[in-house]
Amino acid sequence: MKRSVPVLFLLFAAATAFGSNDLFSPFAPEFAYNAYGGSIERLDQRLPDFYGGSGQSAAYQVTYGTLSAATVFIGTELGQAGRLGRSVAWTTESRLAAEVGQQTAETAAKSAPVVIRENMLGRVKPYARNVGGYTIDDWLAGRQWSQQLNDQFIVEMKEQGRMFIDIGPDFERRLANRINPAEGRSHSTVYGRERQQLLNYDNYQRVYERSGKYQGGVPGFDF
Amino acid sequence: MSASQFTVEQFRALALEKFSFLEAKGFHRVPGLEETTPTGGTVVYMGKHVGFIFSLDVRDQCVDAQVVKVSDGQMKRNWEGGYSSGLFTHLVRHTGYRGSLVGASTTGKATLEGMVDGWAELLKQAGESLLSDRPDSLPR
Numbered sequence: 001m002k003r004s005v006p007v008l009f010l011l012f013a014a015a016t017a018f019g020s021n022d023l024f025s026p027f028a029p030e031f032a033y034n035a036y037g038g039s040i041e042r043l044d045q046r047l048p049d050f051y052g053g054s055g056q057s058a059a060y061q062v063t064y065g066t067l068s069a070a071t072v073f074i075g076t077e078l079g080q081a082g083r084l085g086r087s088v089a090w091t092t093e094s095r096l097a098a099e100v101g102q103q104t105a106e107t108a109a110k111s112a113p114v115v116i117r118e119n120m121l122g123r124v125k126p127y128a129r130n131v132g133g134y135t136i137d138d139w140l141a142g143r144q145w146s147q148q149l150n151d152q153f154i155v156e157m158k159e160q161g162r163m164f165i166d167i168g169p170d171f172e173r174r175l176a177n178r179i180n181p182a183e184g185r186s187h188s189t190v191y192g193r194e195r196q197q198l199l200n201y202d203n204y205q206r207v208y209e210r211s212g213k214y215q216g217g218v219p220g221f222d223f
Numbered sequence: 224m225s226a227s228q229f230t231v232e233q234f235r236a237l238a239l240e241k242f243s244f245l246e247a248k249g250f251h252r253v254p255g256l257e258e259t260t261p262t263g264g265t266v267v268y269m270g271k272h273v274g275f276i277f278s279l280d281v282r283d284q285c286v287d288a289q290v291v292k293v294s295d296g297q298m299k300r301n302w303e304g305g306y307s308s309g310l311f312t313h314l315v316r317h318t319g320y321r322g323s324l325v326g327a328s329t330t331g332k333a334t335l336e337g338m339v340d341g342w343a344e345l346l347k348q349a350g351e352s353l354l355s356d357r358p359d360s361l362p363r
Contacts, residue, residue, distance in 0.1 A: 172309025179322030
């Protein structure tokens with residue numbers, strides 16, 4: 001049973017990917033392209049996103065996969081309404097991640113997914129607001145931030161089995177820092193520590209793209 | 224790194240001083256849109272078509288600047304049908320800005336004042352189109 005679930009979604013994802021290559025279009029090719037990549041070669045990388053990761057239980061994968069499938073239909077409807085593009089793909093996919101975080105409350109994740117990475121007020125909080133996510137600011141509830149509390153936050157969220165959504169580096173900061181070392185930041189030591197704490201933690205989703213050392217971000221959100 | 228090295232209060236006081244030139248260009252501060260959280264704070268300026276959000280990230284001890292489309296008195300970001308970008312990236316992508324020593328600290332060390340100054344000088348020297356606050360100041 002466990003192995004058959006990924007196979008079912010492999011078939012489904014293959015149909016979607018063919019759609020994105022204009023070979024067969026059962027749903028919305030543009031949406032499929034934006035959400036799940038533009039070529040069949042990338043399927044093996046994208047498939048775990050579709051059913052929620054190979055480390056999950058069958059029930060989790062079925063729930064996640066069903067929501068993934070529903071997302072494609074939702075995307076189609078929105079497209080017919082007039083606008084179907086990266087913003088929709090991002091919003092739908094992110095909300096899906098949030099829903100999954102909430103709907104698996106009785107199993108793995110306790111409630112809202114945790115949004116992490118660089119630039120709290122410029123990126124992390126706006127993203128979290130859009131997906132019903134949870135941030136360290138929510139957890140601190142007015143307490144002054146410290147590295148120690150940051151560490152404790154990650155430990156506690158892991159213990160609760162929460163999903164972590166990683167929105168990636170702030171490439172703007174890296175570019176600014178490259179041109180003028182007095183501006184921006186080449187990297188965040190705080191985030192580096194968070195990533196260390198999350199090594200081998202399965203309930204983790206990376207939603208950003210990197211197209212160069214100074215280019216990338218979450219499509220529809222950062223650019 | 225110390226959590227109290229730069230505080231939101233220090234940042235806001237400096238930002239209001241260094242970005243006051245924006246008011247002479249027709250922009251106004253919008254305290255109602257500003258945030259103060261345990262990990263940072265923002266200062267927001269809005270014109271008719273262009274808005275700026277300057278923020279302090281306490282965790283990374285870093286000042287960031289974003290440019291956002293303003294439509295009918297509301298800030299509209301990328302995912303709201305508008306436009307938003309880091310200021311630096313916007314200038315590189317849309318005005319051909321390729322960098323200079325504008326705002327660079329002579330010691331190369333990032334200070335709060337140096338960072339706020341850097342953004343103010345960058346806007347003055349490379350942000351003419353944004354400061355003109357026209358409907359076509361932003362790409363969409």
